Amino acid sequence: MKRITIFDTTLRDGEQAPGASLYPQEKILVARQLERLGVDVIEPGFPISSPGEFAAVQQISRMVQRAEVCGFARAIREDIDSAVRATQDAARRRLHLFISSSQIHLDFQLRKTQREVLQMARDMVAYAKQFVDRIEFSPMDASRTGDEFLCEMVEAVIEEGATIINLPDTVGYSLPAEYGAMFAKVRKLVRGGDKVEYSAHCHNDLGLAVANSLAAIENGATHVEVTVNGVGERTGNCSLEELVMAIATRGDALGIETGIRTEEIYETSRLVSRMMNFPIAFNKPIVGRNAFQHESGIHQDGLLKNRKTYEIMDPAKMGVPRSMIVLGKHSGRHALKHRMSQYGAKLSDAGLDTVYHQFKALADARKHVSDEDLLALVDGVIDGNVSRFALVDLDISKTADSKRVARVAIRDNEADTVTSYSETGDGPVEAVVGAIKQAMPMSITFADLELHSLSSTERANGEAAVTVVCEGETYRGVGIDEDVIEAVAKAFLSACNQAVAAQNAQNGDTKAEKDA
Incomplete structure (x- = not known):
């Protein structure tokens, strides 16, 4: 099985999605999780873009031990100097340089000729090579660059010391057959093209990022650049979880594998979603709400x-x-x-x-x-109540220092009692959950919350889905109400009731075994 290098650019290209910016400390949390996930390369940001970005890349470079750290830079001396300084303490590192190569980019973005851009690429790869052995070079918009100039540029940067050639589908324009053929042509036609590694970087504008990445692999790419949840500019990048699971599921047919720890995929996805405040589509493959749920x-x-x-x-x-x-x-x-x-x-x-x-x-x-x-x-059809606990009343108030106080009345159907509980929190959800927890006969951890509107009108019901953990097992409850806080309370109590029922059943089985 050929090993595919997973290059994660969530913290660089993914963060370029509108509204997805991360604070430096959030970047560090995500980087830690990416290393737990097992990605081979982390591109933690664009060091020249801001002091905070530089500091985050620098701290991640010092923190990461197993993964290779990639410093990102335009083919400009100042960018390269910044990337070199930011990543100098990394245990393993590469520099990633890029410059536009398609005629439309040269005419309207750079306003330079092919000769000028070619010389810039040569000069800057040679300049970067004095600092770092591993140089990745990207001719931006490669998929819309003519074969002749693309091969000329790749050949030039290989001569100057580039060791990894990335051929990006920058605007998600390629079809899989076209994208794969581009790798095959470059590898065959470029002098020295058989002496370097190749990387694929695909955007998802036509929904083909994963398919294009697999086509690149079939034609010699051994690195694939991905983002968690497929985040990125416009419609995003090749989705890490989709590519990895396509390989894990069909690896025998493809003859390839990755080093990703798949058991960390879900937690990584949720972390990035929370940090970026980007909800995950219900039908998102692998990590979407409906990916493994069935109604039929x-x-x-x-x-x-x-x-x-x-x-x-x-x-x-x-x-x-x-x-x-x-x-x-x-x-x-x-x-x-x-x-x-x-x-x-x-x-x-x-x-x-x-x-x-x-x-x-x-x-x-x-x-x-x-x-x-x-x-x-x-x-209505059995004697008694199915669930042990029921929400009788809920009230939320606000303190002078803007805290929230939740007061709940909970019926214990087993004891036939109604008891009131109260809790204070920074927000209403924290307060309500804390109050309900007091009624539970066991320790239950609030693990996850999803909130959705079930309509577009002002009378819309809110649907809350709450996941809890008890004794290492997970339980999920759903609540619906016009008051979204009450929906959360109902969902949390539903999940708690399932946990209580499961523990009672387990205790009953244990008692029966002892009696036997």
Whole structure:
């Protein structure tokens, strides 16, 4: 299996996406996680762009031990000097120089001739070579550069000491066959082209970044430049998680592998999403909310019998904690029964049939069915309550120093009591979660929150999805309400009830084993 080098540019090209800027300390947190993920190269920023950027690149260079650090620079002496200084303490490093090569860029951006640009590329690669052995060179907009000039430029920089040639599809214009052919031509036609490494850098304007990167690999590229969640300018870059899992899933057919620790993918994705305040699309491959969730009854039935019937990857191997079953109007009895078992509810065949028909009618009427709605249906056909705890009342107030105070009343259906709890937090969610935690008989950790509007009107319901961790297991609850804080409270309590039910079932099994 040929090993593909994963070059992560989340902190440089990814951060160039509008609104994605990171503070230096946030960059450092992401860099630490990227090293845990196992990327081979980290491009931590553009040192010349600002003092804060320089400081972040410098600190990351000192911190990172395993991954190679890449200093990014235009083919300008000042840029190179800045990149050299910022990365000088790195255990392993390379410099990445770039200059435009397509005629449209030369005419309207640089306003220089091909001869002038060619000489700049030569001079600056030679200048950088005195500081660093590993020099990566990118002819920007290579995919729209004619073959003759592209080969001439690549040949020139190889003569001056470039060791890695990156052929970027800067504006996401190439088709896979075209992009792959460009690598094949350069490798064949350029003198010394067989003595250097090749890297692919693809943008996703036509949704082809991953496909183009794989085409480059098939034609000799051994480095691929990616970003977490595919973030980047315009529609973004080649997505790290998509490329890595394509290789992991179809590696035998492709004859390639990476060194990425796939179990860190989900946590890395969530961290970058939080730091950049970039939500992840529901249908985003690998890390999107719907990537491993199923509403169709046919699919749910197959999945409950054997996950591989409708999933080509195991989400657990990527650290994805989500339940595969989402209930909606397309769901079947098998999925409904499975969901109820997560709350410890056992329904007779007649009871399941009654709940199933009521659920279908509710799903048609409301489109979105919350856990609270579902449990109310079940409570109507069994004795007692399915869930142990229920939210009776919720009130939020503000203190003089702008803190939030949450007061909740929680019914314990097992003890038949209603108890009030209060907690203070910097925001209403922190306060509410802290108050509800006091009612729980075990330690439960709030792990993740997703908030979404279910409509575009001023009367829109908010949907909250909360993930909690208890005894190493994850549980996910969903709440819907016009008051988004109440939706969060309902979702958190739903997840807590699942954790309590699971622990009770486990304790019951343990007791039965001891009695036996």
